[in-house]
Amino acid sequence: EPFWHIVAGALGTFLAYCSGALGTFLAYCSGALGTFLAYCSGAPGLPVWEHISAKPHPRPIIPPLRSNTMQIRDASALVATKRQPVFNQKCLDGTWQLRNSTGEHLLDAQVPGEVHTALLAAGIIEDPYFGDRWIEYKWIFRDSWTYSREFEVDDKLFGSDKILLVCHGLDTVADVSVNGTLVGRANNQFRRWVYDIKAAVRHGTNTIAVSFRNASDYGTELAAKYPYPVPEAMNIETQQGEPGRNFVRKESCAFSWDWGPAFVPQGIWKCVELVGFTASAWVKDVVPIITRESQEWVVKVRVFAQADGDVKGSVAASVAGFKAEIRMDLVEGENVGQVEIRVPYEKVERWWPTGYGTPHLYDLKVAYQQHLSDENVKWVIHKTTKRIGFRTAHLVQEPYPDQAEPGESFYFEVNEMPIFAKGSNVIPADAFESRVNIDAWKHLLQSCVDANYNMIRVWGGGIYQSNDFYAICDELGLLVWQEFMFACALHPTNTEFLDNVRGEVRDNIRRLAHHPSIVLWSGNNENEESIVKGWYPEIQSNPYMYTVDYHILYHQVILPIVQEEDPSRSLISSSPSNGAVFKGNPWHERYLGNIEKFGDVHYYNYKDLGTDVSKFLRPRFASGM
Structure with missing residues (x-):
């Protein structure tokens, strides 16, 4: 069969002719078309996933990992299967339309964004922080609002x-619809929601x-509807x-x-995208x-x-x-x-907190490579770069030697160095x-x-903060005590709620676990204290029932997921706490008692100067004042 293999300069164009019904196969077009790069003679790397977007996607773009095993002996290997691998992404951020329930307000809105910020940009409201406008503007959240837009779906x-x-x-x-068809619902601000919309999408213009x-x-x-009251403080x-x-x-x-x-x-407070693939995968x-x-x-x-479907592939990773x-x-x-990489200890510099050294x-770099018909032909469908640091970190809660002090210690060691913690709490930087x-x-x-x-x-x-927040902490050497988003309230423990929490915890650990600045996972803010001190009349009348609920949510649901997803970090069930007597299964809490001899404290004194x-x-440790 006739076969031509042409390489021309930087374009590296590869044109392969396959006989029969398959016809001509074009495997590389340079520049913005971003179509599939099959192979450039003499260059071992194979290309990135196809990317369709109105603006750059937040995923970092890095050079493809190289492997000397990537060779094409026969161009027909790329088209031998009935279903050719395809991967596309399309970003839907930008200008949407926003409408309230009555249609009185119809305006443009930016995504990511909130209803308040759209109304402010349109001049419908003034600065909501000024005076008592936050009370005046309660009509905004008491209404229902719909974001909508059109988007194009190409061949x-x-x-x-x-x-x-x-x-x-x-x-x-939220309810999410495509072309008038309900494709899914959301009820958790902290999760990534994924909906299969293949049946609802049409060629051309969609809504x-x-x-x-x-x-x-x-x-x-x-x-x-819940069978008994579940109290909260605020x-x-x-x-x-x-x-x-x-x-x-x-x-x-x-x-x-x-x-x-x-x-x-x-509002839609983070990005929205479409992901399409055939005979391939989404990482x-x-x-x-x-x-x-x-x-x-x-x-x-x-x-x-x-x-x-079945996809043959491999994962390649490199660091230092x-x-x-x-x-x-x-x-x-x-x-x-x-995939596991082993790095000799002396070959890298350690990450240190500020004041103790340099946060190196x-x-x-990680890439998923799909193997095509010929096992030596690999197509990189996903690649990413994570900034990581080499360090050990541990929360030390141990009895003092020879009983020199009653109680236990509570301090952090980084790279086996005791750290005297100095800092404060971080709340959301803006209501929007x-x-x-x-x-x-x-x-x-x-x-x-x-x-x-x-x-x-x-x-x-x-909130669980943005990726930028933790990246900056990594660069500055700021240690992060990371809590899960529960505070000053008890919570239901029915199946639907707990399953929702499981998804939230996994999503956020997987998003954040690579940051060396994070040294602790903490289950909540002051919820254990609310039970022990009887903040609410309901707890005072039935402390056992609410203690069991607390144990279910934090000890049986959240903490085991943390241990499974990230065994490298210390964890506590609550702040403040007196620490755990036993950290296995079941988890045994000491519960608050002698607050100056065990665990951490929150100290609020409104009477004295x-x-x-x-x-x-x-x-031992003041984590809130």
């Missing part, structure tokens, strides 16, 4: 066997609508607080706090966990992928000049594989997250370092 995307709509952040209770409802009403309705009349927050997975302080108003925002998460074993650093990289590759064949549905970071950008976090976090902080606590009444240090406690 390549429409021809995909699997088309997914990926919503990285919906705030919070998407995301319809939000009042999260406070939603939570209140669920609470009314629905206070003097604060103009809103009820229902402990039944809906949303930023708790959005319903009001003692320092902030109740805006209860609605959802790449999660490195770094530990030390004797004189080696062990980098275990888990890769989570969703395939539309060390590489590893494993076979990772996929089956239809969800898949997970793990390294690029970990779309207004918080990387420059704001650079300023705030650099200010922390300038004030001699070396640790910050991401408080459980707000705040600068009178003689009134201060002398705890």
Whole structure:
């Protein structure tokens, strides 16, 4: 059969002719077309996944990993199967239309964004922070709002066997429709929602609508149906607080706090994208966990992928000049594989907290390579770079030698060096997250370092912060005490709620686990204390029932997932706490008792002068004041 192989300069064009019905196969077009690159003679790398987007996608673009085994002996290998591998992505961020329930308000809205920010940009409302406008503007969250837009689906995307709509952040209770067909629902601000929309999509122009409802009403309705009352602390009349927050997975302080108003925002607060693929896969998460074993650093990289059928492939990873590759064949549905890199201890510099050394970071490059008909032909359908650090970190809670002090210690060791923690708590930087950008976090976090902080606590009444936030902490050497988003409230323990929490915990650990700045996972803010001290009349009348519920949510659901997903870090079930008597299964809590001899404390004294240090406690660790 005739066969031509032409390589011309930087374009590296490869034109292969295959006889019969398959006809001509064009395997590489340069520049913005971004179509499939088959092979450039003499260059061992194979190309990136096809990328269709109105603007650059947030996934980092890095050079393809190279392998000397990638060779094409016969161009027909690329088209030998009936279903040619295809992968497409399309970003749906940008200008949407926003409409309230009555149609009185119809305006443009930016995504990511919130209803309040769209109304402010359109001149319909004024600065909601001024005076008592937050009370005046409660009509906004009490209404229902729908975001909608049109989007185009071309031949390549429409021809995909699997088309997914990926919503990285919906705030919070929403119905999602495509071309008038309901494709899914959301009820958790902190999760990534993925909907299969293949049956609803059509070729050409399509419409998407995301319809939000009042999260406070939603939570209140669920609470009314629950078999017994579940108390929470911040629905206070003097604060103009809103009820229902402990039944809906949303930023708790959005319903009001003692320092902030109740805006209860609605909106698409993170990016939205389409993912289409045929005879291929979507790599959802790449999660490195770094530990030390004797004189080696062990980098275990888990890769989570969703395939539309059997896919042959491998995972390649490299960091600091060390590489590893494993076979990772996929089956239809969800898949997970793990590649392990071992790095000699002395070959890398350690990551240190500020004040103790330099926070050295390294690029970990990971690629999933799909093997085509010829096993030596590999197509890189996903690649990413994670900035990681080599360090050990441990929360030390141990009896003092020879009983020199009663109780136990509570301090952090990094690289076997005891750290004297100095810092404060972090609450959301704005009531409307779309207004918080990387420059704001650079300023705030650099200010922390300038004030001699070396640790910050991401408080459980707000949000899991943005990727930018943790990346900056990594660069600055700021240690992070990371809480799960539960604060000053008890919660239901029915199956639907617990399954929702499981998804939330896994999503966020997988997103954040590679950051060396994070040294602790903490289950909640002050919920254990609320039971032990009987904050609510319901607890005082039935402490056993609510203690069992607490044990189910934190000890039986959250903590085992943390131990499974990230065994490299210390964890506690609550802050403050007196630590655990036994950290196995079942987890045995000491519960609050002698707060100056065990665990951490939150100290609030509204009676005495705040600068009178003689009134201060002398705890093992003060995590909130």
